Amino acid sequence: MSARFWISNGLGETVDEPSPERMRSFLAALDPRDEEHGAAWLQTADDEEVTLEWSVDGRLVLDDHGRVRHLPAVSQERVVELWCALVRGGRAAVLAAPWREGNGFVQTAEQRAEMERWQRDEDRAFYDALGAERSDVPCRRERCGRGAIAHSVLCRAHHFESVWGRPYPFSY
Ligand SMILES: [Zn+2]
Incomplete structure (x- = not known):
């Protein structure tokens, strides 16, 4: 028998027909620092075109057949409530929430600077791990x-550029 509903996360893990308790632990296990994978969403077999995805930055995003709306600053407990409402009543049961248009993702200047710093450190570590250049092989x-x-x-x-497809960012 196939599942009536399931939750998934950005790491590729899925749980079929979780209890509210299991939903809570699934959300609590997300790494708040991992913005790339730190998300979990619920789908139902009745209508797989509707997803409710919560991200570690607190946004809950409703994708309703391609129309994307969001709620900012949603607690994990509220996510469990809305997930359960979607399971019980379908999309009509969650539409009453005060959704705002769009996915609500805003990157602050601070977050952008943080990303750039992180990228620079990654690039330097990659570069350093390449080892010395040989004097006898041009x-x-x-x-x-x-x-x-x-x-x-x-x-x-040049090795860096060929691997990453972008110019080497340092001067040495
Ligand atoms: Zn070269």
């Missing part, structure tokens, strides 16, 4: 003049 890129790293025909900067 980088294959024209007019580069640097040496190729071990296991590559490219220098560190």
